Amino acid sequence: MSDKFKNISAINANITSLYKSIAAPLVPNFKTNLVIDNRYYHGNVVIYTQNIAKQIANHFGLQISKIIVTFIHNLGVPGKVGLSAGNIFFVEVDEKYKSNTNFISAILAHEIAHIYLFRHNIRISDTLRNEILTDTAAAFLGCAWLILNSSYEEASELNMTINTFGYITQYEVGYIQAKRDFLLQQDSSDAMIYGHSREFFDAGKSHFLDNLGRPYVQRSAVGNLAYRLKSRLKTGSIVFRCICCEQQLKIPESNKTLSVYCPGCGNKLLCYS
Numbered sequence: 001m002s003d004k005f006k007n008i009s010a011i012n013a014n015i016t017s018l019y020k021s022i023a024a025p026l027v028p029n030f031k032t033n034l035v036i037d038n039r040y041y042h043g044n045v046v047i048y049t050q051n052i053a054k055q056i057a058n059h060f061g062l063q064i065s066k067i068i069v070t071f072i073h074n075l076g077v078p079g080k081v082g083l084s085a086g087n088i089f090f091v092e093v094d095e096k097y098k099s100n101t102n103f104i105s106a107i108l109a110h111e112i113a114h115i116y117l118f119r120h121n122i123r124i125s126d127t128l129r130n131e132i133l134t135d136t137a138a139a140f141l142g143c144a145w146l147i148l149n150s151s152y153e154e155a156s157e158l159n160m161t162i163n164t165f166g167y168i169t170q171y172e173v174g175y176i177q178a179k180r181d182f183l184l185q186q187d188s189s190d191a192m193i194y195g196h197s198r199e200f201f202d203a204g205k206s207h208f209l210d211n212l213g214r215p216y217v218q219r220s221a222v223g224n225l226a227y228r229l230k231s232r233l234k235t236g237s238i239v240f241r242c243i244c245c246e247q248q249l250k251i252p253e254s255n256k257t258l259s260v261y262c263p264g265c266g267n268k269l270l271c272y273s
Contacts, residue, residue: 003169004169004171004172004203004207005169005171005172005175005207006169007132007167007168007169007172008172008175008207010129010132010136011132011136011168011172011175011176012241012246013246014132014133014136014137015136015140015179015245015246016245016246016247016264017122017133018122018136018137018140019245019247019264019265020247020264021120021121021122022120022122029061030059030140030141030142031142031184032142033142033143033144033145033180033188033191034055034056034059034109034142034143034145034146036052036055036101036105036146037055038101045098045099046069046071048101049069049071049093049104049108050067050068050069052101052104052105052108053067053069053091053108053112054067056105056108056109056112056143057112057115059141059142059143060112060113060115060116060141062112062115062116062119063087064087064088064089064115065087065088066087066088066089067088067089067090067091067112067115068088068089068090068091069091069092069093069108070090070091070092070093071092071093071094071095071098072092072093072094072095073094073095074094075092075093075094075095076094077094078093078094078097078103078107078110078165079091079092079093079094079107079108079110079111080092080111081111081112081114081115083114083115083118089115091108091111091112093107093108100152102146102149102150102194102195103150103152103165105146105150106143106146106147106149106150106165106166107150107165109138109143109146109147110134110135110138110147110165110166112138113134113135113137113138113141113143114134116137116141117133117134117137122137128167131167132167132168134167135147135166135167135168135173136168136176139168139173139176139177140176140179140180142180144173144174144176144177144180144188145177145188145191145192145197147165147166147170147173148170148173148174148177148192148197148200148201149191149192149193149194149195149197150164150165150194150195151163151164151170151194151195151196151197151200152195162195162196170196170197170200170204171200171203171204171207172204173200173204174200174201174202174203174204174205174207175204175205175207175208176204177201177204177205178201178204178205178207178208178209179208179243179244181205182208182243182244183244183267188201189201189202211243237250237251237252237253238250238251238252238253238271240271242262242264242265242267242269243269244262244264244265244267244269245262245264245265245267247262247263247264247265249262249269249271251271257270257271258270258271259271
């Protein structure tokens with residue numbers, strides 16, 4: 001698999017984990033992509049940053065008193081958050097990103113997603129895998145377009161580099177946004193207006209649509225025969241993963257198109273068995 005989508009297996013496993021751990025209709029609860037309201041910007045970046053943090057916390061449904069954001073010189077990472085049992089959380093952001101609200105929004109989306117997962121007691125002990133989980137949650141729950149719009153170019157003497165935020169690729173963020181769009185029957189293309197966001201989104205969408213070739217969309221006769229034979233040898237029935245939450249589903253072979261209800265995410269899928 002291309003490095004553009006090197007974390008897809010982990011991302012899909014994380015989405016399954018989110019559904020199982022929170023036990024809620026995730027996408028219906030987060031059916032709106034978060035759009036930062038810029039009406040509150042009056043020239044003071046610190047106050048405006050606090051307001052962005054508040055908007056993201058409200059989007060995640062976090063019942064907390066305050067998120068205090070400070071800018072730190074040479075922080076070493078784009079952002080850090082302190083997690084505690086209290087109702088006040090402290091987030092640090094590297095001051096080099098202070099001049100661009102797209103950067104600030106993307107960083108805060110990730111850090112506040114940490115708070116969301118912490119409040120739901122969802123964590124992976126391995127640091128990198130936990131960061132991938134956090135990026136997955138932030139994107140899948142409505143902040144993907146904020147992250148996609150934060151990419152930027154940086155010129156050096158030798159070439160031009162595209163810089164991004166997060167631990168998954170921007171192509172994978174585009175994949176997650178495309179999955180959200182599929183679930184919500186919407187198209188977020190028009191929201192991709194900064195940097196290389198449209199490129200990342202289109203590539204992620206294309207990768208997602210390729211996955212629609214899995215068994216619940218009718219294949220060619222040869223393709224269906226090969227899949228059924230392979231599946232029956234292993235399980236005696238047709239087994240596939242829900243395109244929405246990636247939970248494994250099993251249905252009897254019928255040579256018909258069936259409407260299948262997924263108990264994991266509550267979505268109905270058309271499956272050719």
